[in-house]
Amino acid sequence: MEHFSLSDWLTAAAYTLLAAVGGLLGHAMREHDKGNKLNWLRAMTEAVSSGFVGFLVMLLCLAMGLDPLWTGPIVGLFGWLGANVTIRMLERIVYEKLGVKLRANTDKRVAAAKAHEEDRP
Numbered sequence: 001m002e003h004f005s006l007s008d009w010l011t012a013a014a015y016t017l018l019a020a021v022g023g024l025l026g027h028a029m030r031e032h033d034k035g036n037k038l039n040w041l042r043a044m045t046e047a048v049s050s051g052f053v054g055f056l057v058m059l060l061c062l063a064m065g066l067d068p069l070w071t072g073p074i075v076g077l078f079g080w081l082g083a084n085v086t087i088r089m090l091e092r093i094v095y096e097k098l099g100v101k102l103r104a105n106t107d108k109r110v111a112a113a114k115a116h117e118e119d120r121p
Contacts, residue, residue, distance in 0.1 A: 022078075024044075057086065
């Protein structure tokens with residue numbers, strides 16, 4: 001990003017917006033599927049946080065040299081998944097890149113948390 005042009009910043013803004021819209025739609029669909037009324041404050045929070053992680057995913061895609069035709073769907077998908085899911089995935093990538101060891105029981109804790117979420121109505 002040291003030499004980002006105006007065009008690069010506009011592209012980054014477009015990817016961020018794509019992730020934000022994906023986050024908003026994904027949240028709305030999940031709430032609808034649960035039979036819940038949409039809370040607009042929560043929905044906007046989901047959109048903004050998904051835009052943030054979408055920007056981070058875009059930066060990772062740039063760092064990996066991915067084609068923009070791949071970056072768009074990846075950013076949109078991570079936006080749709082939502083910030084909570086995406087940030088957990090990004091944490092693992094960053095930890096691995098930095099050589100930070102997660103606690104030995106992390107996989108067990110993650111599996112237990114997923115099982116607990118699946119048990120919820």
